[in-house]
Amino acid sequence: MARLNRGPNGPPSGKFGSVIGSSWRGIYYIKGLQKESKKERSLLQIQQQKKFAFAVRFLKYAKKIVDVGYSRINPGGATGYNMAISYIVQNCVKGTHPNFEIDYSSVVFCTKGKLSLPETITNELDGMNLKMTWSVESNIYSSATDKVDLLIYQPGSGHYQIAPDGSARSDGGMELQLDPWYKGDTVHVYMYLLTSSIWVKKEWSNSIYLGAVKFRD
Numbered sequence: 001m002a003r004l005n006r007g008p009n010g011p012p013s014g015k016f017g018s019v020i021g022s023s024w025r026g027i028y029y030i031k032g033l034q035k036e037s038k039k040e041r042s043l044l045q046i047q048q049q050k051k052f053a054f055a056v057r058f059l060k061y062a063k064k065i066v067d068v069g070y071s072r073i074n075p076g077g078a079t080g081y082n083m084a085i086s087y088i089v090q091n092c093v094k095g096t097h098p099n100f101e102i103d104y105s106s107v108v109f110c111t112k113g114k115l116s117l118p119e120t121i122t123n124e125l126d127g128m129n130l131k132m133t134w135s136v137e138s139n140i141y142s143s144a145t146d147k148v149d150l151l152i153y154q155p156g157s158g159h160y161q162i163a164p165d166g167s168a169r170s171d172g173g174m175e176l177q178l179d180p181w182y183k184g185d186t187v188h189v190y191m192y193l194l195t196s197s198i199w200v201k202k203e204w205s206n207s208i209y210l211g212a213v214k215f216r217d
Contacts, residue, residue: 050097055088058102061160062109065151069110069192069204084109102155104188105209109151115193115205116141118169123189123210128180130189130213133173144170145197151190151207154182169193178215186214 041049059066063081070080070087092106118134125131132150148171150163167174178187192207 047097051089051093051100052085054097054100055085055093057158058088059084060158062151065109068202069108069113069207072112087111104153104212107188107190107209109190109207110192110204111206113192113205114141114203115146115195117191117193117205117208121191121208121210123213125213125215128178128182128215130176130178131173132176132191132210134169134191136170136172142169142193143195143197143200144168145195146193146205147196148174149192149194150174150176151192152176152178153188153190154185155188156185157181168196182215184215186212188212 059081062084066084067080070083073083074080087108088102092103094101094103116137116139119137120135122133123130124133130150130152134148136144138144146169147165148163148167148169150167152161152163153159154161161176161179163174163176189210189212190207191210193205195201195203
């Protein structure tokens with residue numbers, strides 16, 4: 001595969017005989033056509049492909065979050081989303097196909113963050129309301145205006161719910177009213193913080209797993 005510079009008529013694109021012109025993240029390449037393999041895939045290869053697909057489904061609705069949360073891990077220019085999938089495959093998917101499971105306590109949505117997390121975080125369930133409280137510390141890695149994001153994952157649907165904007169670190173707590181379809185389900189709760197000011201470079205904390213919450217029928 002060769003890297004190309006733009007010519008007077010722009011970069012080549014499409015198929016040209018036995019090669020293809022393409023681009024990725026603003027870099028233009030020319031590469032040979034992939035040859036079809038006649039070898040049967042091994043059981044290990046099939047398991048890895050199924051495991052990868054399982055991780056992709058898990059992160060499907062969290063792509064925007066992990067694109068930022070893993071953006072400091074980008075060997076070779078890989079996207080944050082791709083690095084997140086790699087982490088989930090290696091550390092969080094347990095078992096074998098077709099019985100894969102996610103180890104939710106190992107899942108990380110944001111990593112290598114510079115903001116500090118609260119030293120103490122508690123949660124309490126009141127009907128369909130999830131009440132969160134956290135300690136408020138003052139240090140060089142925190143600001144009173146840091147935005148607190150609460151992420152709720154429902155395994156049954158594969159959907160995520162994020163607490164509405166508005167809660168700041170200095171609030172010391174928030175209350176999230178969850179959708180009725182969570183009744184009878186167990187959801188998994190995560191938290192992370194983001195800088196809120198448009199005048200400050202975007203920063204984040206590592207995400208933290210706060211445990212599973214079971215909603216009664």
